[in-house]
Amino acid sequence: MPTSKPRVVSFREESKINSPAFDDPSEAGFFVSALPQDPLIQAPNNTFSNQIKTLHLSSDKPLSARPSSKQCALAGIVPMSLAGQCYYSLCNTTGGHVLARSFVRSIRKLGLARKAFTPFDALELKPQALRGLIQLWKRIHWSPGDGMMPVEQLLAIYEYVLRWPGDGDVVELGSWTGLTTCYLATACQQRGNSHVYAVDTFEGTMEFGQTYPSVAGFGGSTYAEFSKRIAQAGHENRVTPLVGRTDHWAGEYPGKPIRVLFIDADHSYEGVRNDFENWHKHVEPGGLIIFHDHNFPGVKRFIDETLRDDPRVSHDPGLIVENVYMVTRTTT
Numbered sequence: 001m002p003t004s005k006p007r008v009v010s011f012r013e014e015s016k017i018n019s020p021a022f023d024d025p026s027e028a029g030f031f032v033s034a035l036p037q038d039p040l041i042q043a044p045n046n047t048f049s050n051q052i053k054t055l056h057l058s059s060d061k062p063l064s065a066r067p068s069s070k071q072c073a074l075a076g077i078v079p080m081s082l083a084g085q086c087y088y089s090l091c092n093t094t095g096g097h098v099l100a101r102s103f104v105r106s107i108r109k110l111g112l113a114r115k116a117f118t119p120f121d122a123l124e125l126k127p128q129a130l131r132g133l134i135q136l137w138k139r140i141h142w143s144p145g146d147g148m149m150p151v152e153q154l155l156a157i158y159e160y161v162l163r164w165p166g167d168g169d170v171v172e173l174g175s176w177t178g179l180t181t182c183y184l185a186t187a188c189q190q191r192g193n194s195h196v197y198a199v200d201t202f203e204g205t206m207e208f209g210q211t212y213p214s215v216a217g218f219g220g221s222t223y224a225e226f227s228k229r230i231a232q233a234g235h236e237n238r239v240t241p242l243v244g245r246t247d248h249w250a251g252e253y254p255g256k257p258i259r260v261l262f263i264d265a266d267h268s269y270e271g272v273r274n275d276f277e278n279w280h281k282h283v284e285p286g287g288l289i290i291f292h293d294h295n296f297p298g299v300k301r302f303i304d305e306t307l308r309d310d311p312r313v314s315h316d317p318g319l320i321v322e323n324v325y326m327v328t329r330t331t332t
């Protein structure tokens with residue numbers, strides 16, 4: 001378990017961490033994939049393949065043709081440019097949306113633009129979902145390195161949080177610089193309910209007492225960056241940061257019963273197990289529990305083995321896109 005005082009280690013050190021969880025040398029890749037978009041880390045064997053499996057909640061069809069996060073690195077360019085602003089304004093109207101979607105579908109049929117511009121993929125979302133994204137992207141732009149999550153995973157989570165029924169709040173365990181928090185808050189804004197609580201030490205806390213090396217680039221705390229981004233997105237009144245450890249805040253959670261719990265903090269087996277055990281009781285029956293980084297050995301082991309036959313959850317909807325696994329809280 002992490003110590004209370006994080007220390008900064010280099011990537012080289014990280015991948016050599018001596019822990020019982022790393023008995024299998026193949027698990028050394030864990031730390032490489034742990035930080036796929038960390039700008040300060042050169043990850044030579046990044047194994048993120050980011051193949052989309054299904055997205056089956058509100059889209060008319062699975063977004064199986066979505067590009068991978070590496071392929072869509074250009075996505076950051078669109079929101080930043082004037083053309084991006086025009087594109088969003090156009091898509092914000094019903095006619096423009098239909099026009100842009102037909103155009104993109106046609107050029108994709110010709111085999112063009114298949115591997116770039118993730119914002120195009122958002123055209124497949126229903127108008128309410130798209131409108132929220134457009135508002136968000138006009139305020140903050142996504143670019144590789146901004147957060148730790150590939151865009152197609154962000155979109156899938158966004159859509160589920162938008163659609164999932166219930167009146168409760170949304171809790172994020174592990175917010176880093178607030179990119180995912182903005183998508184959660186935008187989804188809540190679009191549906192017109194749910195407050196978002198963002199729990200994080202903001203010190204780049206990591207498993208086994210380590211810290212993310214890149215937290216040094218934020219002066220040892222990502223809180224200022226987090227606050228800046230939340231303000232940029234206009235979500236100050238919808239997001240409450242809970243600064244501290246997840247186990248501490250589980251005992252002092254100030255919100256309503258949880259409609260969606262998003263777990264993306266300590267990815268060790270013990271860490272994810274503790275987060276589930278400490279927080280599941282706050283989740284309302286029928287509430288959604290989302291685990292990020294299902295590929296990580298600790299997370300995978302917890303979900304596939306420990307949680308497999310646990311009557312407190314049903315494994316539905318399951319694996320939505322690579323690395324994003326969702327279960328539903330039962331009444332047990």
Ligand SMILES: C[S@@+](CC[C@H](N)C(=O)[O-])C[C@H]1O[C@@H](n2cnc3c(N)ncnc32)[C@H](O)[C@@H]1O
Nearest residue numbers: 147148149174176200201204205245246265266
């Ligand atoms: C993988 S990052 C979160 C990434 C973010 N959800 C995103 O996609 O941009 C993990 C975050 O969890 C926080 N964290 C890890 N273990 C924690 C713990 N036990 N208590 C509080 N925060 C923790 C770290 O400080 C870090 O900011």
